[in-house]
Amino acid sequence: MSEHTVKSYEDELRQLIDSVIKMGSLTESQMADSMDAIIKVDKDSIDKIIKSDDEINKFRSKIDTQIMTLLVKRAPMAIDLRETISSLKISQDLERIGDLSKSNAKKIKPLPQDLPDELLGNLKRLGDLVIKQLKEVLDSFVNKDFDKAKEVWEKDEQVDNLTYIAMESVIDFLSKDKKNLDFSTHLIFATKNLERAGDHITNIAENVCYLVKGEYLKGNRPKGRVIQE
Amino acid sequence: MSDIKIRSKNLNVYYGEKQALFDVNLDLNEKEVTALIGPSGCGKSTFIRCINRMNDVIDICKVTGNIEIDGIEINDKNLDVVSLRERVGMVFQKPNPFPKSIYDNISYGPKIHGKGESKDELDEIVESSLRKAALWEEVKDRLDEPGTGLSGGQQQRLCIARAISVNPEVILMDEPCSALDPIATAKIEELIDELKTAYTIVIVTHSMAQAVRVSQKTGFFHLGKLIEVGETEKIFKNPDNKMTQDYITGRFG
Numbered sequence: 001m002s003e004h005t006v007k008s009y010e011d012e013l014r015q016l017i018d019s020v021i022k023m024g025s026l027t028e029s030q031m032a033d034s035m036d037a038i039i040k041v042d043k044d045s046i047d048k049i050i051k052s053d054d055e056i057n058k059f060r061s062k063i064d065t066q067i068m069t070l071l072v073k074r075a076p077m078a079i080d081l082r083e084t085i086s087s088l089k090i091s092q093d094l095e096r097i098g099d100l101s102k103s104n105a106k107k108i109k110p111l112p113q114d115l116p117d118e119l120l121g122n123l124k125r126l127g128d129l130v131i132k133q134l135k136e137v138l139d140s141f142v143n144k145d146f147d148k149a150k151e152v153w154e155k156d157e158q159v160d161n162l163t164y165i166a167m168e169s170v171i172d173f174l175s176k177d178k179k180n181l182d183f184s185t186h187l188i189f190a191t192k193n194l195e196r197a198g199d200h201i202t203n204i205a206e207n208v209c210y211l212v213k214g215e216y217l218k219g220n221r222p223k224g225r226v227i228q229e
Numbered sequence: 230m231s232d233i234k235i236r237s238k239n240l241n242v243y244y245g246e247k248q249a250l251f252d253v254n255l256d257l258n259e260k261e262v263t264a265l266i267g268p269s270g271c272g273k274s275t276f277i278r279c280i281n282r283m284n285d286v287i288d289i290c291k292v293t294g295n296i297e298i299d300g301i302e303i304n305d306k307n308l309d310v311v312s313l314r315e316r317v318g319m320v321f322q323k324p325n326p327f328p329k330s331i332y333d334n335i336s337y338g339p340k341i342h343g344k345g346e347s348k349d350e351l352d353e354i355v356e357s358s359l360r361k362a363a364l365w366e367e368v369k370d371r372l373d374e375p376g377t378g379l380s381g382g383q384q385q386r387l388c389i390a391r392a393i394s395v396n397p398e399v400i401l402m403d404e405p406c407s408a409l410d411p412i413a414t415a416k417i418e419e420l421i422d423e424l425k426t427a428y429t430i431v432i433v434t435h436s437m438a439q440a441v442r443v444s445q446k447t448g449f450f451h452l453g454k455l456i457e458v459g460e461t462e463k464i465f466k467n468p469d470n471k472m473t474q475d476y477i478t479g480r481f482g
Contacts, residue, residue, distance in 0.1 A: 002480045009479060075438055077465050077477040214467025 001079070009074050013083065016066045020087045020094075023059035024138040027094045027101070030056065031134060031197065034101040035127035038190060039120050041111050049105035056098035063091040079211075086211040090141065093200040093207075097134065100193040100200075107186040122169045123191060126162040130194050130201070133159065137204045141211075149208035152201060153221055159198035160224025166191045231258035234399065234429040235280060240294035242275050242284065242453075249275045251453045252294070257446075262421060262430040264444035264461065266437065268481065271450040273433045277401045280431065281317035282310050298399070315342050318392030322404040324384030326376030326391070331368050334376040334387055335359065338395040354394055362390035363420050382413020389420065393428075400424065402432040406439065418443050437477055441465050449473045 004010040030052045037045040067088050070076055076084050133152055140148035170191060174184040202221060209217050235257040242250040250272045257263045265273040275284070282303065284290040296303050303313055315338075326334050335355040336345065345351040355372070359365040364386040368379070376387050385405060392400055402421075406414040421430060421443045434440050440447050441461060448458040449470070457470040468474045475481050 002475060004479050005481060006479060074479075077437060078468055078474045080478045081466065 012066070012070055012074070013076075013080060016063065016070065016084065016087050019059055019063050019066060020090055021138070021142060023056060023063065023091060023094050024134075024141070026052065026056050026059065027098050028131065028134050028138065030098055031101040031127075032131050034105045035124070035131060037105060037108055038111075038127070039124050041108060041113050041115065043108055046105050046108055050102050053098050053102040056095060060091050060095045063087060082211045082214060086141075086207040089207045090204050093203045097197045097200050100197045104190045104193050107190045110183045110186055112183065116173065119169050119173050119187070122162070122166040123187070123194075126159070126166045126191065126194050129155075129159055129162055130198050133198060133201045137201050137208065140205065140208045144208070144212050146209055146212040149205040149212070150217065153205040153209070153217060156198050156202045157222040157224040159195060160226055163191060163195040163198075164225040166194075231261050233257070234259035234298065235431075236295075236297045236300075237276070237279070238295040238297075240276070240279060240292070240296060242272070242279065243291045243293075244287065245289040249453050250279075253455045255448055255455055255458060257429060257431060259429050260425055260427070261446060262425050262432060262444040263446045263448065264440035265431065265433045265448050265450060266435070266440050267450035267456075267476070269435075272453040273448075273450045274403050275453075276450070277319075277403060277431050277433055280399065280401055281314050281319055283319065285310060311342075315395050316397050317399040317401060318395065318397040319401045320385070320388050320392055320403070320405045322407050324381060324388050324408065326379070326384050326387050328375065328377055330373045331359075331376045331379070331387060332372040334391050335394045338391060342395050344395065358390040358394040359387075361393050361424070362386045363416060363423075364390055380413070382409050382416060385409060385413065385417060386420065389417070389424075393424075397428065399429045399431070402430065404433055404435060407435065414439070437465065449476060451476070 004013075030049060033045060033052070034049050036042070037049060067084055070084050074080070133155060136148060137152045139145070140152060167188065170184055170187045174180050206217055209215075233256045237253050237255045240250055240253040240255075241248065253272075253276060255276070265276065267273050278284050279292060279296050280298075280303075284292060292304060298313075298316070302308075327337060329337070332355055335358050336351045339345040339351060339354050345354050356365060356369075359368060364383060367383060368387075376384065379387060385408075389400070389405075406417050409417065418439065421432070424430060432440075432443060444461045446458065447461045447464040449456045449464065449468075449472075451472055457464065457468055457473040459469070464473065465477060468477065
């Protein structure tokens with residue numbers, strides 16, 4: 001796309017997009033760290049992961065300020081307006097994903113070191129998929145790739161399905177011995193958090209689609225098996 | 230869907246050798262505000278000047294193609310231009326009240342068009358025009374003072390009142406707020422919003438924000454061609470044409 005006549009406007013928009021990308025990459029590594037720590041029951045990493053959420057939140061405030069400035073100074077139109085508004089909404093979803101990863105890190109504390117492989121395996125498969133989804137949706141934002149964003153949106157069905165499987169294995173584990181109850185509830189919440197992160201990722205995908213084409217995706221997102229709440 | 234009030238078909242305008250408009254096809258809806266945007270010299274003012282045949286006063290100007298109002302061709306040589314301009318009023322960039330009293334500024338049009346036979350009738354036209362232009366309360370006690378003594382914003386509303394006084398169907402506005410401060414601009418925009426219930430309005434503006442605020446439909450001109458026309462919201466959120474997008478986002482040239 002050709003550049004703005006006013007160079008500083010061009011710079012401000014680029015800096016905004018840059019902030020969203022940086023915030024996205026921090027959110028991505030925080031989620032990977034938090035997943036890794038759960039699977040390894042690595043209690044030493046908890047504080048670091050919780051702390052990294054501050055960094056993400058700082059970006060959120062920075063992005064808010066950048067957007068306010070853009071709106072006041074430039075009154076963006078068309079693609080610029082959509083870029084600005086999408087950035088605002090995407091940063092909100094990233095912040096929530098950060099909160100969920102932080103919440104998952106906190107759930108590691110009461111976990112015993114000897115959790116069965118199958119239980120962790122199912123959780124890991126879910127976690128890996130959610131991380132992949134996050135990476136791909138961020139790529140779609142960077143490249144303004146409508147098809148890629150739509151693919152992520154559709155693939156949330158698989159997140160639902162893996163959530164169901166992971167939940168089932170936790171419930172199965174729980175039902176074997178009542179003494180597992182304490183930390184099993186934490187695992188249930190951790191699983192649910194991943195599923196919620198998946199939902200935020202689909203929001204981001206919807207915003208990327210809007211950014212690129214100026215219209216929201218039509219129809220309902222394909223849904224997988226869901227746990228009754 | 231509104232009815233079409235004004236329809237231009239393959240409209241071309243030439244100033245001597247230079248062609249200013251190229252095959253413009255544009256429909257303007259009745260009782261709606263249409264904004265025309267585009268860089269200076271793109272033909273938007275030339276276009277609106279075709280609607281009341283203001284281009285007739287320029288000797289070297291030649292117009293081909295059609296402009297219809299209510300389905301009637303207005304470029305017809307036999308058409309009475311005076312009565313056309315009674316139906317199609319115009320407000321210019323710089324407020325240009327007559328060097329006469331506020332009252333006379335308004336009553337002049339009706340008088341020459343044979344409206345308002347008696348003093349009472351004229352009084353009524355003056356009051357209702359000034360009320361419609363949201364100026365009555367500010368000037369009712371000084372109607373015999375010169376119109377040129379009003380503030381810029383008031384003078385522009387006086388010009389709008391003058392345009393309304395002959396009860397036109399269409400009001401053309403050529404950058405009506407470009408010489409006004411933000412408050413006077415807001416008053417004119419508020420007025421445009423009210424006037425659109427009774428009149429078809431075409432406004433040329435360089436302010437994108439103003440086009441978004443006041444109009445339902447927007448047309449983008451470039452180098453004498455109508456590049457894109459559509460619902461205002463669509464044009465400013467997600468235009469189809471790249472050139473339109475480049476212009477409204479400040480990526481031009």
